[in-house]
Every structure is written in structure tokens, then in C-alpha cells.
Amino acid sequence: MIDLVIIPLFKIAVVLNGVLVSVTFMVLLERKVIAWAQSRLGPMRVGPWGVLQAIVDPIKLILKEDITPTKADKWMFTLAPILSLVPALVVFSVVPFGGDALFYITDINVGLLFIISVTSIGVYGIILAGWASNSKYPLLASLRAAAQLISYEIAVTMTLVSVILTAGTLSMVGIVEAQQETGFWFGFVQPVAFVLVFIGGLAETNRIPFDLPEAEQELTGGFHTEYSGMRFALFFLAEYANMIVIAAVVTALFWGGWLRPFPSVDALFPSVGALSFLNLAFLDLIPSWVWFFGKMFVFLYLFIWIRATLPRYRYDQLMRIGWKVLIPIALANIVVTAVVKVWLL
């Protein structure tokens, strides 16, 4: 009972809090970084350098009036944000934040498949939001979003097959441990897969350059045009939680998860004892979860950096990249990985 319910509940509370707090500060960081990229100051009024903006924003959203348009489907309209937030949060139950069993909520043997399937439930929330709003912009945006999400999901899922081939397991913990055993982070073994998953991740989270579903100039606010107050906040949370998920998955699959850099110089050069200082054993002093969050932060920063740098694609370009570029590369990557793997056996 204690092992099965109480301890997981405690961990869930910690993870949920962590996600919510990091989302609010992500928003602040994003505003600040984009402001600096454009030679502005960004939020400066609330607290020192605008730090407290992260706290007052959610309070404002809670206090704001939550409008249900007269033409909207009342229950569906409320269900949509919940349906989009819940999967985005639940995915964190299999993300390994650290090497010890203390640092992940659970380790199921189909972890990666779980992540793929649960994140794709989020598309129901989006399409339901567009449909329930009964307004033109949200409907168009949700159709776009659905088409975009499912197109890029194929590419990402296919790419992940080659990662599973390399790791030989679907468990998230198992994949990181496989990187420890091989001595190489899979980002070096599967650089193509990393790039594909990262591009797919940008598209799956509707980020620039793939933010067509909420292209302000054409669709006002995207699928959540009609939303306000807390229901809008739930969509917002889901979007940023999804970004954190992508960063965590990329970290765990390709950049060694909680592992420190240079894990096995000894194993690479067994005969050269003199090189063992390259092992950098002192890095072991830094706890595993710090490595994980550090790497995750790098990717979250990359998301923001890309947003500050790139323009948006056209919709036909977006579809062409998804179907005609990413999928062939992903298929070729699977074949090459499988052939190399059999050759090495």
C-alpha cells in the first residue's frame, strides 16, 4: 500500500508542482530571452527584473472571467482544455529524472510507447476545442493543428524505432542504462534521429517555425481564440508541459539522461591508463538529477532561441517537410540502423 500508493502520490505531487512552477518560469524566461534577442528589456515591473511576473501571471488568469460563448458547446468547451492538459502531465510518470528509483515515478517496460501514445491523445483536446467553440478561426486552427500533429507524429514515431533498435528496450530507464553500457550517448550514435525528433518535437508542440495552428496574422489566437481565464490557462499549461516533455524525452533518449559526460573514457581506451584523467571522475559528485535538469534546460532554451530566430513556414511547406522529407529520412535511418546492427552482431 505504502509502496504502491503513498510514495507514488508524494512523487506525483512533487512532479506536478515542479511542472507547474517551471511552466510559469518558462514563460518568463521566454519573454526575457526573446526581449533580449530583440534588444528590449522584457518584463521589468513586477519584482526585481520582473522575476515575480511568473507568480502574478497565474493569479491574474485565475481571477479573470472565464467566457463561454453563446454558440459554443458548453460541456465540450470545458472538456477540451482538460483533455489536452491531462495527457501532457501524465507523460511525466515515466520520465526518469535521475538514476535512482527515487527520481522517477514508475518504470514501465513500454515507457517510450506510453509516451508516444499518451502525448498523441492531446490532439483530441485541440480538435475538440476548435469544434466546441463553434467559431471560424478556432475550427480552422484546430483542423490545421490536427493535420500537423498527426503528420509529424508519423515521422517522430518512425525515428524512434531506430532508437529502440539501438537500445533494445522500450523502457525509459532501460534506454538511459543502455547508453551507460555502450559508453556512447545515442545522440552520437544516432545524430540523424536526434535532429528528426527535435524537429518533430518543435512541430508537435506548435512552436515556431511550425506554429501554423496559432499563426496570429491569419487565425487571431489559433484554436484557443474563444478561450479565456482558467480554461485558456489550462491550454497554456499543456503547451508548455509538452515542451518540457519533448526536452525530457530528447535528453533521456539522446543525451544520456541523468548520466554525466565522459562516462566511459576508461572503456574506450582500456590500454591507455594515462588517459584515465579524461574520465573526469569528479563529475560524479554532481547528483544525477542535476545533470538531467541541466540538459533539459539546454533544450528548453534552444526552443526559445529558435523562436527568437526563425520565421514561420507556409502550410504547404510544413506538410512537405513532414511527409516528403522527414518520413523518407526516418525510414532510411531505420534500415541503416538495422543493417549496421545485424552486421555488428
Added chain:
Amino acid sequence: MPDAYIPVMLFVLVAIGFAIFTLIISGLVQSSRYNKVKLEPYECGIEPDTDARGRYSVRYYLIAMLFVIFDVETVFMFPWAVIMDELALFGLIEMLVFLFILVLGYVYAWRKGALDWV
């Protein structure tokens, strides 16, 4: 192993609970003032005279169908990828045959223009 899924179920309950809880809290503290125009569907200030749920491009259906085909085929590769160590050459050849058929369908869809958006 089923025990490993109990935390997942708990997380689902907690997440749903969190979403509903925040909606209720926010419903209790927010102010609400009726205004007919405010509650209209947003159309840049113009009163909408048609229903939003009209006809939309057939391409979305096409994308959805292609998705079903390709995604299911991808899921078939997952178990194969996990036990590739045991299958070795046999598994490789089997999967190459499977992928060949998949690519045939893909090339067909490409040639027919199903993957072009415009």
C-alpha cells in the same frame, strides 16, 4: 509488472483532479458581468451570420487516412525493434520485405499527389 501502472493511474486521477479543481477555484473567485457582444463568437467584431461548422478541405481527410495507415505500420516495427538482437538476419530480411511494401504504398501516395498540399 501491472503494479508499475498503478502510479500512472494515480497520476491520471491527480491530473484530472487538478484541472477540475483549478477550474472550480477560478469559477469561485472570478467576476462575471453579462454582455451580449462579449459572448458572441469572435469574428473581428463582425456579427457572424453563418454557422462556423461549414465544409472544409478534403485534404484533411486524406491526411487522416494516410496517418492511420502509416502509424499502424510503424507500431508494427516496435516489437521487432525490441527483439532485434534475437531475430538477427532473419528479422532484418523480414522487416526489409515489410518496409519494401510500406515504401511501395508511400511512393504510390506520393505519385498520386496525396502528399502535396496545394
